[in-house]
Amino acid sequence: MISGKGILIDGVSLSYNGRSVLNNICMEIEKGRVITLLGPNGCGKTTLLKVINGLLPPTSGRVYVDCRDTSSMKPGEMAKLMGHVPQAQRSTFPFTILDVVLTGRFSYISPLSKPGERDIEKAYRALEMVGALHIADRPYNQVSGGERQLAMIARALAQEPSFLLLDEPTSYLDFRNQIRILKTVRGFAESGLMTVVMSLHDPSHALMFSDRIVLMRKIDGDCSDMNNVVAMGEPVSVMTPENIRKAYGIDVEMLEIKGRRLLFPL
C-alpha cells in the first residue's frame, strides 16, 4: 500500500479447532470506499470482519489500519477508529434504544463517569442518521428485528469511527429499510465520512451499492493451498457467471436492464 491509509490485510489465516476458515487472505481496502464481501454461508465473511475489527486474533498474518498493526492497538483506540455492527442482536434487559446507542460512547467516557450531555446529543444524532430517532425511548428487546438493526448501526456511528464494518446489515430489514440503510452507508462513504466494509447476501445489492466486491467461497479444511477469495475488484468484473459458479456452485445469467446489471439464477 503506497498511501498507507485504509485497511491492509496481509496474509491472514484463521482456523477453529484445526479446521481452516480463512486461508492466506490478502487485500487492500482504500479509504472512502464501500467494499462488499459476498459469498455462501460459512465462507468466512463474518470471521473476516471480526478479524479486521480485532475481535478475533488471526492464526497468522496481520491487519494494518491506517498503517498501524491492529494487534498492537488498545481496545479503546480501535473502537474510536472502527465501528462494528454484528449480525445477531440480543439483549435480555429492556434497555431503551438510546441506552444501547450510548454504549457506543464507551471509549470516550472515563471509567468512573457516565454519558454526559454531549454523549447523549451524539447518540441522538446517530439515531437521526439512520432514521430511528422516533424509537429512541422504546425498549430494545420489544422493537422489531429491523429496528434493532438500526439501533446497532447507530451505536457503531456513535463511536465516530472512520471505518464502519457491517455484518449482513440488511438481513432483518424490509425492502424499504434495506435500500434506505444501503443508501445511507453509501452516503457515508461518498461524503468522505467513512470507509464501509460490509457483508451481503443479495448480489444485486452488492452490484448496486459497492465500489469493490470481494467474492468469497467456503474452503475445504484439508486443502491447504485453497484461497477464500474467488475474485475481487470492480463489481462488473467480479460478478461474472463463471465466478459465481466458483463461489456458490450454481449457474446464473447476467442481464443488463437500463444500464444496470442483474443476476438471475438459471
Place this chain on the structure above:
Amino acid sequence: MVGSPVPYKKYLYIFLIISPLIAMVLSLFIGKFTISPDDIIQMVIFNLMGAETSHPSVYKTVVFEVRLPRVLLGMLAGASLSVSGAAFQAIFRNPLVSPYILGLSSGAAFGAALSIALAPQFPVQLSALFFSLLAVGFAYYIATSRGSTPVISLLLAGVIVSAVFDSLLSIIQMAVNERALQSIVYWLMGSLATASWSKIHSTLPLALAGCAVIYLLRWRLNVLALGDEEARSVGMNPELYKAVFVVAASLAASSVVSVVGIIGFVGLVIPHMMRMIFGPDHTHLIPLCITFGAAFMVLVDDIARSGMGFEVPVGVITTLIGAPFFAYLLRSTRSGGWE
C-alpha cells in the same frame, strides 16, 4: 430513564432514595421492650449533641446497643445483597441470578459449619468469609480457559461448586452433635438477632468497598450487559470488567453473609423490583438497589423481631413479604420487562 420519566416516578425515585432514613428512624421505635417515643426522641437528640440524659441505663442499652446496631447491620446487609444481585444479573445477563450463583452461600455455610463443629473458638465469621470467597474463586477458575470466562461456563461452574460445598456441609451436619447441628441450622436461616457494633465494624470495610466499586463503575454494567462481543467492539475489555464486578459483588455479599447468615430472596428480587419500575439503566438501578435494599431489609427485620410472639429468622420473612410484592409487580408490569 435518560428521557423524561413520568412525574410520579420521579417522586417515587426520590422517596426510595431517602427511604432508608425513614425506615431507620421508624425502626428505633419498634421492639418488644416498651419505651415511650418521647423518651427515645429525647435520648437520640441528647445523644447526638453529646449530652447525658437521666433515662434508665437499660433504655440506652436497648436503643443504642441493641436496636441501632441491628438496624444499621440490616441496612448494610440489604444494600450489599441487592447491589451484588444487580451486578450479578448484569454480568450473567440473566434474571434468575442471585449473589449466591457462584457458590458464595454454599461456601459460607460450609465455612460456618466447619468452624462451629471443629473449632468453636475460631470466629465463625472469618471461616464463612474465607470459604465463601474460596467457592467463588473456584467457580471462576473452573470457568476460565484461554483468558476468557464465558458466562455459561461460569453459571455451570457455580452450580458445580455449590453442589460440592453442599455435600461437604451435609457430611458435617451428619457428624456433629445435636447442639452444634442446631446452631448450624440456625446460622443457615440467616438472622440479624446477634447484631452488635463490633459486627458492624468488621463487616463495613469489605461491604463498603464492594458496593463503592459497583456504584462508581455502574454505567459500565450497561455496556457489559449487552454481551461480550458487543462490549469488545465498543472498546471494553469484558474479561477485565467481569472479573472486577465479580470480585466487588462477591466481597459485598460475602462480608454480610458471613455475619448474618444466608438471607435469601433480597439479592434476587430487589434488583428485579427496581428494574420493573425504573428500567434497567444501571446509573439509576444501582443507587436504588442500595437505598431500597437497605430500607426493605430493615422493615422486614422489624416484622421478624416484633411481628409475632417469638423471633423469626429474617430470611424466612424476606421471602414471605417479598414474594407477594414481587408477584404484584410482575403482574402489573407485563412480564417485568423481560422477554
